[in-house]
Amino acid sequence: MTSAPDSDFYSLELLLDPAGRQLLQRVREFMEKEIEPVINRYWTREEFPHELIPAIGQLGIVGLAYQGYGCAGGGNLLDGMVAMELARVDSSMATFFGVHSGLAMGSIYLCGSEEQKQRWLPAMARMEKIGAFGLTEPDVGSGASRGLTTTARRDGDEWVLDGQKKWIGNATFADYVVIWARDVADNRVKGFVVEPPTPGFSTTKMRDKIALRVVQNAYITLDGARVPEANRLQNANSFRDTAAVLRLTRAGVAWMAVGCARGAYEHALAYAKERQQFGRPIAGFQLVQDQLVRMLANVTSSACLCVRLAQLQEAGIAADQHSALAKAFCTVRMRETVGLARELLGGNGILLEYHVGRFVADAEAIYSYEGTREMNTLIVGRAITGTGAFV
Ligand SMILES: Cc1cc2nc3c(=O)[nH]c(=O)nc-3n(C[C@H](O)[C@H](O)[C@H](O)COP(=O)(O)OP(=O)(O)OC[C@H]3O[C@@H](n4cnc5c(N)ncnc54)[C@H](O)[C@@H]3O)c2cc1C
Numbered sequence: 001m002t003s004a005p006d007s008d009f010y011s012l013e014l015l016l017d018p019a020g021r022q023l024l025q026r027v028r029e030f031m032e033k034e035i036e037p038v039i040n041r042y043w044t045r046e047e048f049p050h051e052l053i054p055a056i057g058q059l060g061i062v063g064l065a066y067q068g069y070g071c072a073g074g075g076n077l078l079d080g081m082v083a084m085e086l087a088r089v090d091s092s093m094a095t096f097f098g099v100h101s102g103l104a105m106g107s108i109y110l111c112g113s114e115e116q117k118q119r120w121l122p123a124m125a126r127m128e129k130i131g132a133f134g135l136t137e138p139d140v141g142s143g144a145s146r147g148l149t150t151t152a153r154r155d156g157d158e159w160v161l162d163g164q165k166k167w168i169g170n171a172t173f174a175d176y177v178v179i180w181a182r183d184v185a186d187n188r189v190k191g192f193v194v195e196p197p198t199p200g201f202s203t204t205k206m207r208d209k210i211a212l213r214v215v216q217n218a219y220i221t222l223d224g225a226r227v228p229e230a231n232r233l234q235n236a237n238s239f240r241d242t243a244a245v246l247r248l249t250r251a252g253v254a255w256m257a258v259g260c261a262r263g264a265y266e267h268a269l270a271y272a273k274e275r276q277q278f279g280r281p282i283a284g285f286q287l288v289q290d291q292l293v294r295m296l297a298n299v300t301s302s303a304c305l306c307v308r309l310a311q312l313q314e315a316g317i318a319a320d321q322h323s324a325l326a327k328a329f330c331t332v333r334m335r336e337t338v339g340l341a342r343e344l345l346g347g348n349g350i351l352l353e354y355h356v357g358r359f360v361a362d363a364e365a366i367y368s369y370e371g372t373r374e375m376n377t378l379i380v381g382r383a384i385t386g387t388g389a390f391v
Pocket of ligand 1: 389
């Protein structure tokens with residue numbers, strides 16, 4: 001049995017079967033050996049380590065939440081713990097993976113026809129093809145459920161897409177870009193898989209982000225881009241179907257928040273044991289121990305919440321509000337935790353070489369994407385009061 005690191009304070013990994021624990025250990029080793037030593041360089045240059053994609057594909061972690069179609073399978077708990085493990089070392093790589101395996105593959109898995117799933121998912125599961133997910137627009141973020149302006153117009157056996165998207169992760173190099181657009185005929189939101197190069201479809205890389213700099217986010221312009229009817233996700237008939245994808249992936253983001261917090265905590269603990277002031281390690285000071293224990297409590301309580309959410313998912317009873325509460329809670333706790341870690345490192349906390357500074361910056365993006373704290377709070381608020389307060 002693989003022993004869990006001390007930061008798994010309540011031994012949640014023991015909930016996995018031996019094969020799951022082995023997989024987690026493989027992911028941990030890969031992230032620590034292959035990603036951690038190089039990631040700051042990519043982060044600084046806003047570049048993505050494309051050459052590492054095949055190795056990630058071989059870890060056997062793509063599509064852990066799905067059954068069949070060449071996907072890894074294994075269940076929601078393992079899927080979540082893997083997301084945590086990725087983010088424990090680097091949130092950009094976890095986000096890249098979440099966009100591909102969660103948002104893009106999840107859209108096809110939940111909203112595609114049998115033929116579409118057979119057509120696209122196996123190569124995505126092998127990471128020979130990479131996915132992106134285009135929902136957000138320059139003027140429409142939180143209000144995507146009602147306000148999408150990108151349009152889809154049916155023209156014979158094709159659809160014509162017009163509009164703009166913003167923030168779309170992986171879009172500069174993705175093979176399959178899921179575009180959510182409003183059908184002008186019935187005003188409903190539908191999903192389309194665009195396969196670049198496609199005339200009328202173009203991307204521009206977003207530059208100068210202060211968070212998740214390794215993730216290649218893009219503006220997308222759709223100017224009369226044509227996709228065949230065969231590329232319309234056959235079971236995406238309204239925003240409710242888009243929301244089903246987000247329900248799944250928001251749980252993954254909650255896990256990532258735990259991983260980001262956990263990584264920062266582990267760096268802070270190691271630093272506290274090494275760093276000497278007043279003639280002894282700072283770990284021996286009461287105020288420093290208070291910071292460390294607050295961090296550990298945040299990580300542990302958030303992880304426990306995510307474990308229960310995974311159990312609800314596996315039982316088929318997880319609702320929007322369950323994912324929303326976890327995403328909101330865990331990202332708030334993450335933000336506090338990375339801040340405490342930075343504080344504990346003193347000046348070194350803002351130097352990239354000590355890693356924690358990257359965690360602080362990246363946490364800001366995780367806090368806001370896949371529904372801000374406010375939006376996820378409103379989803380829970382509606383569930384508990386029976387009254388929507390979005391507008
Ligand atoms: C790094 C990164 C990666 C991303 N990747 C993707 C991607 O791959 N695909 C994709 O489609 N999108 C992606 N996004 C977009 C992301 O999902 C949006 O940023 C998010 O939904 C928030 O939208 P917004 O940024 O437009 O903020 P806005 O919606 O403009 O919100 C601004 C502020 O107003 C608040 N607010 C809005 N409405 C209300 C209300 N009714 N009540 C109270 N407060 C409210 C919000 O909480 C927020 O604090 C990404 C974003 C980032 C930062």
